[in-house]
Amino acid sequence: MSNNRTPRLKSFWQKAILWIYPFLLAYYPIFALRNHNITYVDISTILRTLLLVTAGTAVVGGATYLLVRNLEKTGILVSVIVLLFLSYGHFYIQIEDSLGHPIQHRYLVGGEFLILLVITILILKKDPAARVISQFLATASVVLLAMGLFESARYDFGVYRAMSNASQKEAPKAQTQDNKKWPDFYVILLDGHTRSDVLKSRFGYDNSDFTRQLREMGFYVASCSQSNYASTKLSLTSAIYGDYIQNIVEGGALPPLETSPIDQTLKSLGYKTLAFENRASGHFDLKEDLRLSRNQMAFGKFDLLGGINEFEKMMVDTSFLRFVVDTELIPGFDNDTLQEWDLREHYSQTNFILSELEKVPEIPGRKFIFAHIMVPHSPYIFAPDGSFRRDVHAISGYRSNSEFIDNRLPSTLHAIIEKSDPRPIIIVMGDHGPATRTTITKQMRMATLDAYLVNDAAKAQMYPSITPINAMRIILNAHFGGAYPRLEDVSYYAYQLSQLDDADIIANDCAPVP
Numbered sequence: 010m011s012n013n014r015t016p017r018l019k020s021f022w023q024k025a026i027l028w029i030y031p032f033l034l035a036y037y038p039i040f041a042l043r044n045h046n047i048t049y050v051d052i053s054t055i056l057r058t059l060l061l062v063t064a065g066t067a068v069v070g071g072a073t074y075l076l077v078r079n080l081e082k083t084g085i086l087v088s089v090i091v092l093l094f095l096s097y098g099h100f101y102i103q104i105e106d107s108l109g110h111p112i113q114h115r116y117l118v119g120g121e122f123l124i125l126l127v128i129t130i131l132i133l134k135k136d137p138a139a140r141v142i143s144q145f146l147a148t149a150s151v152v153l154l155a156m157g158l159f160e161s162a163r164y165d166f167g168v169y170r171a172m173s174n175a176s177q178k179e180a181p182k183a184q185t186q187d188n189k190k191w192p193d194f195y196v197i198l199l200d201g202h203t204r205s206d207v208l209k210s211r212f213g214y215d216n217s218d219f220t221r222q223l224r225e226m227g228f229y230v231a232s233c234s235q236s237n238y239a240s241t242k243l244s245l246t247s248a249i250y251g252d253y254i255q256n257i258v259e260g261g262a263l264p265p266l267e268t269s270p271i272d273q274t275l276k277s278l279g280y281k282t283l284a285f286e287n288r289a290s291g292h293f294d295l296k297e298d299l300r301l302s303r304n305q306m307a308f309g310k311f312d313l314l315g316g317i318n319e320f321e322k323m324m325v326d327t328s329f330l331r332f333v334v335d336t337e338l339i340p341g342f343d344n345d346t347l348q349e350w351d352l353r354e355h356y357s358q359t360n361f362i363l364s365e366l367e368k369v370p371e372i373p374g375r376k377f378i379f380a381h382i383m384v385p386h387s388p389y390i391f392a393p394d395g396s397f398r399r400d401v402h403a404i405s406g407y408r409s410n411s412e413f414i415d416n417r418l419p420s421t422l423h424a425i426i427e428k429s430d431p432r433p434i435i436i437v438m439g440d441h442g443p444a445t446r447t448t449i450t451k452q453m454r455m456a457t458l459d460a461y462l463v464n465d466a467a468k469a470q471m472y473p474s475i476t477p478i479n480a481m482r483i484i485l486n487a488h489f490g491g492a493y494p495r496l497e498d499v500s501y502y503a504y505q506l507s508q509l510d511d512a513d514i515i516a517n518d519c520a521p522v523p
Contacts, residue, residue: 026147027080028070031087033150035066038095040157042323044164054320066091081143082132088146089128093121098327114332164262191278192488193370193433194271195378195425196249199414200241201386201407202439204234204456206519211443211453212408219415223460226422228437231480233473233519234459236441239451240504244440248477251485251493255509263506267296271481272377274489280375285362287355287381295379303361322351352390356397359384366421370428385410386444407443426462434488435462438477455500455515464488473521474498 039058043050069090074083097117104112132139208214220230238244242263243254249269250257257264266272272282272295284295286302325334325347337343362380369378384391389406391413392398400406418437425433439457443449461471461480467487471480476498485491503512 024080027084030147030150031070031084031091032066033154034088035062035091037153037157040161044160050320054318058321058324081139084143085132085139089125094329097329098331101331114336118332190431191375192431193376193429195433195435197437198381199439200383201444202458203442204458207453207456212404214408214411216415222419226426228460228462229468229471231459231473231475232522233517234457235455235476235500235517236457237476237478237500239441239454239502241440248481251478251481275377280377282377284379287358287383301365303358352388356390363417363421367424370425384414403448451502451515474517
């Protein structure tokens with residue numbers, strides 16, 4: 010009996026591998042693209058792509074098997090079709106870079122069709138060759154996917170190690186009175202929001218009414234604030250940790266926000282973390298207890314029905330969909346439609362965040378709330394009155410987006426404060442200045458909006474040129490009993506970790522406003 014069972018098991022696994030390996034080959038380009046942009050792409054961001062590629066490979070596999078009626082030949086042909094489909098855009102980009110101008114799609118499509126035709130003819134005629142090639146592809150699929158997963162896991166392990174090291178550092182000791190009402194803590198990140206003086210001198214926009222409203226609500230507005238770094242990833246991480254990236258980076262990876270001193274302190278006091286879904290949510294993972302989104306979320310984290318995200322747009326650009334979109338082969342599936350879908354989703358998601366923030370105080374319990382609002386950052390789609398209006402010009406578009414958020418945010422903040430007891434801690438910060446490098450100086454890039462609603466002890470220690478690192482230290486000390494010393498305020502013109510060693514230090518030449 011055992012002698013008969015062994016061949017049957019062997020035959021089962023041989024057939025299973027023939028069915029499975031085309032899927033493994035299809036997954037490799039996805040993980041390779043994720044690894045190329047791994048700092049900004051978490052696993053949840055690629056879920057829909059994995060699901061769609063799985064479904065597409067299954068459909069192609071089923072149809073091919075019905076025509077060929079041979080598992081080995083089916084596996085080879087499906088693998089070739091999938092790899093040609095997923096690599097088309099890469100070939101297009103490489104040829105464009107080599108020639109200095111785009112290749113006409115008909116030549117590249119013709120070339121890929123010819124490759125597929127030749128391979129199909131050879132495979133259908135050569136049974137022994139099909140067996141050898143299928144074995145090679147099965148082995149290659151495992152090796153390639155293992156390489157992709159290893160690269161991804163190595164980065165994730167670096168994050169885990171950074172998280173482990175950060176979690177071992179002593180968090181500030183908070184006074185834990187059981188009957189004390191601890192304030193909700195909001196971090197509202199206005200992506201790319203610059204200082205008032207830059208808005209006025211470079212963009213011709215006076216936002217003094219906005220800053221006046223903030224001050225009337227009790228905020229300290231730092232009139233000469235600067236970011237500590239030039240990119241969102243570095244700036245926000247350093248702000249949440251209250252320390253310079255050079256002091257907290259471990260193993261070539263940034264530590265996750267969830268192991269920051271403020272996060273550990275709040276968790277020890279029973280706070281829950283809330284975050285909002287947006288087009289850049291894959292850049293940061295707070296391991297939040299609740300993620301708020303206007304779209305259907307799978308397992309509370311994965312966006313299933315929202316607009317196309319940044320990673321999915323890259324997949325479109327690097328696959329055969331590049332041809333479909335560029336040639337408008339499918340009515341309604343073109344660059345303009347995809348962009349409109351993306352922009353409308355961004356518009357709706359931004360308004361959702363602003364509206365839902367007003368309801369957050371009604372959620373029971375102690376809360377740490379992170380809201381990353383991608384305004385006034387591009388795309389420039391907001392008119393000052395909040396209506397949808399596209400603007401392709403960097404100066405007028407940025408000004409319009411800035412006017413919108415400055416007009417809209419005060420009512421949200423007022424509602425939060427009115428509904429909160431005790432008064433909440435609120436940080437309203439720009440992570441960096443405007444993003445148009447051709448028209449913006451390094452000083453303007455580092456100039457940011459920074460406003461803090463804090464207790465009197467913290468407010469008394471704020472100063473016009475404060476940077477987010479020192480602001481967080483003051484808050485930790487004044488609100489939660491920390492003992493963090495003030496550091497020198499330094500602004501590094503660096504977008505990535507690799508640039509830190511040679512980064513320019515941007516002096517603060519701003520004149521404080523009384």
